[in-house]
Amino acid sequence: MAETVLEFKNVTWRYEGTPKKGRNALEDVSLSVKKGEYVGIIGANDAGKSTLCRLCNGLIPNSFNGDLSGDVFVNGRNIKDIPTAQLAGEVGSVFADPEAQLSQISVFDELAFGPSNLEVPREEIIKRMEETMDIMGIRAFRDRSPFSLSGGEQQKVAIASVMTMTPEILVLDEPTSNLDPIGTESVFMIIDELNKKEGMTIILVEHEIELMAQFVDRFIVLDEGQVILDGTPEEVFSHRDVFEKIGIFVPTVTEIASIADKKYGSWDGSKYPITLNEMLDKIDERL
Amino acid sequence: MKDISLYIPGNSFFHRCDCRVKLLFIAVYTVIAYMFFTPSVLAFLFVTAMVFNVIAIGSKAFTHLMTKMVVIMMFFLIIIHGFVNPVGVTPATVYGHTITLPFFGKYTVEGFYMGLVNWLRLSSVILIAELFVTTTSPAEMMSGFHKIGLPYNFCFMLSASLQLIPISTREANIIASAQRARGLSEKTLVDRFKGLVPMFVPLVVSSLGRMETMSMALESRAFGNTTKPTELRDSHFKKSDFAAAALAIVMLFAFAGIRAVYGSLDIVNQISSIRDIFALSFIGR
Numbered sequence: 080m081a082e083t084v085l086e087f088k089n090v091t092w093r094y095e096g097t098p099k100k101g102r103n104a105l106e107d108v109s110l111s112v113k114k115g116e117y118v119g120i121i122g123a124n125d126a127g128k129s130t131l132c133r134l135c136n137g138l139i140p141n142s143f144n145g146d147l148s149g150d151v152f153v154n155g156r157n158i159k160d161i162p163t164a165q166l167a168g169e170v171g172s173v174f175a176d177p178e179a180q181l182s183q184i185s186v187f188d189e190l191a192f193g194p195s196n197l198e199v200p201r202e203e204i205i206k207r208m209e210e211t212m213d214i215m216g217i218r219a220f221r222d223r224s225p226f227s228l229s230g231g232e233q234q235k236v237a238i239a240s241v242m243t244m245t246p247e248i249l250v251l252d253e254p255t256s257n258l259d260p261i262g263t264e265s266v267f268m269i270i271d272e273l274n275k276k277e278g279m280t281i282i283l284v285e286h287e288i289e290l291m292a293q294f295v296d297r298f299i300v301l302d303e304g305q306v307i308l309d310g311t312p313e314e315v316f317s318h319r320d321v322f323e324k325i326g327i328f329v330p331t332v333t334e335i336a337s338i339a340d341k342k343y344g345s346w347d348g349s350k351y352p353i354t355l356n357e358m359l360d361k362i363d364e365r366l
Numbered sequence: 367m368k369d370i371s372l373y374i375p376g377n378s379f380f381h382r383c384d385c386r387v388k389l390l391f392i393a394v395y396t397v398i399a400y401m402f403f404t405p406s407v408l409a410f411l412f413v414t415a416m417v418f419n420v421i422a423i424g425s426k427a428f429t430h431l432m433t434k435m436v437v438i439m440m441f442f443l444i445i446i447h448g449f450v451n452p453v454g455v456t457p458a459t460v461y462g463h464t465i466t467l468p469f470f471g472k473y474t475v476e477g478f479y480m481g482l483v484n485w486l487r488l489s490s491v492i493l494i495a496e497l498f499v500t501t502t503s504p505a506e507m508m509s510g511f512h513k514i515g516l517p518y519n520f521c522f523m524l525s526a527s528l529q530l531i532p533i534s535t536r537e538a539n540i541i542a543s544a545q546r547a548r549g550l551s552e553k554t555l556v557d558r559f560k561g562l563v564p565m566f567v568p569l570v571v572s573s574l575g576r577m578e579t580m581s582m583a584l585e586s587r588a589f590g591n592t593t594k595p596t597e598l599r600d601s602h603f604k605k606s607d608f609a610a611a612a613l614a615i616v617m618l619f620a621f622a623g624i625r626a627v628y629g630s631l632d633i634v635n636q637i638s639s640i641r642d643i644f645a646l647s648f649i650g651r
Contacts, residue, residue: 133582136586138582138585138586142581142582142585162591163585163588164585164588164589164590164591164592165588165591167585167586167587167588167591168588171586172582172583172586174579174582174583175579176576176579178533178576179576179577179579179580179583180579180580180583181529181583182522182525182526182529182580182583182584183505183525183529184503184504184505184508184525184528184529185505187505188505188598191596191598192587192589193587193588194596195595195596195597195598196587196588196589196590196591196592196595197588197591197592198591198592198594198595198596199596200596201596201597201598204596204598205598224529226529226532226533237583240587241586241587244587244588
């Protein structure tokens with residue numbers, strides 16, 4: 080059994096300035112993430128997904144004002160006891176707007192920014208940068224300004240700039256929401272590679288449910304600050320009624336399978352497919 | 367996106383030179399330029415600065431923005447001083463004629479002298495600064511500023527704002543296009559100024575949003591953890607850096623010696639024609 084790297088224990092968070100009648104951003108959330116797991120977090124807008132991300136890397140409660148109850152543990156240590164900067168080396172964060180995350184003059188400096196702030200020795204930084212540039216395929220941009228790159232390339236640089244700090248956990252808050260389909264797919268490929276090859280724990284918040292379904296090990300569905308579903312993609316998407324209620328679409332393939340099941344009653348109780356390939360396999364099986 | 371820095375990539379001696387040495391040159395040139403009041407020494411500074419620039423960036427030295435500025439300054443300083451400088455009493459003769467402007471009076475020899483000296487002073491300093499900005503990449507510049515003792519946060523702020531200028535410009539253009547698409551009138555100058563108001567609010571709001579993400583991203587990259595981040599670029603002086611720094615210091619002491627013995631070489635009281643200025647300062651009689 081892999082060890083637990085991230086644990087939420089009855090976490091409730093309320094942003095300062097929330098109106099009296101307003102609800103808490105997170106309400107009694109408990110979950111634990113194991114080393115090497117690839118977790119997808121989905122939910123409607125305002126469900127508390129970003130808040131969850133900010134808690135993972137200590138931005139809450141260190142940089143946001145509000146009331147926190149419960150505890151968040153990263154590698155067994157409470158985030159309240161670790162300085163934000165130190166946590167940055169353990170939990171890497173990537174945000175939605177690629178441009179706003181980049182601040183340096185060249186891609187080279189961008190990659191070095193995190194580790195040099197952590198006072199990592201120079202040779203070590205160079206070594207990490209070389210490795211990261213190969214993994215991410217951004218070597219060609221080494222000396223260019225990050226602002227001259229396309230959105231997808233910028234997001235890769237943003238992820239790479241976090242990678243050079245060698246975090247164990249990577250938290251991505253809608254990393255593809257500003258990207259075109261090609262950029263989105265390449266970012267997904269890279270995240271998958273980091274998970275499978277580098278064994279990194281991934282927490283991914285996204286709207287691209289169909290793409291996520293192909294990659295993630297586990298889905299957590301949030302609604303109004305609470306975890307309402309938690310499990311493998313098959314388990315989660317079998318609760319179609321819940322998805323309908325909170326207003327999120329399940330993958331089209333699953334939708335088709337369930338409609339076919341209702342209409343022809345022909346699915347004999349087996350689980351609905353999640354990805355197109357699974358569906359094709361099922362069809363092959365039948366024919 | 368257009369690069370806003372004045373840096374011209376290359377591999378000349380000055381490109382490889384440590385950024386602190388180039389800053390030392392700026393300091394030395396500025397001090398020498400203000401120690402003397404004679405066209406000869408200042409022309410020497412001017413010519414050497416120009417030669418350095420040509421060595422560094424070749425023919426681009428003549429078409430660079432800052433060189434153009436020097437040329438424009440030449441016209442303004444020399445002409446304006448000639449007419450308005452209060453030191454001027456002796457009218458200058460150009461091919462036997464004096465030039466007179468209504469309200470300003472005659473073009474004077476002393477005024478020309480003042481204009482020439484001040485132009486040479488300013489332009490030597492500008493040209494040596496041009497050498498610095500064209501041969502130092504912004505990243506090196508920031509690490510150089512940090513090395514000579516400016517605080518890390520300040521250097522970061524400087525480089526981050528440099529990055530933000532093109533982004534804000536683009537954002538402003540997007541907003542302006544959106545306003546135009548909804549019928550913003552730009553026929554008269556007054557209209558244009560009025561149009562700035564509805565542009566200002568969305569620009570500020572979007573910048574604030576960007577700042578929030580940026581501050582989170584910076585924090586997630588451990589910014590603020592230390593005031594002495596790991597220096598990535600080699601910060602050791604090379605032999606050539608020592609040689610260049612020595613040259614600068616020798617120049618400083620040599621000219622300081624000349625100044626101590628001969629004074630500032632001001633000849634404004636000895637001249638009576640433009641020819642005198644060149645004869646006295648370059649030939650010596």
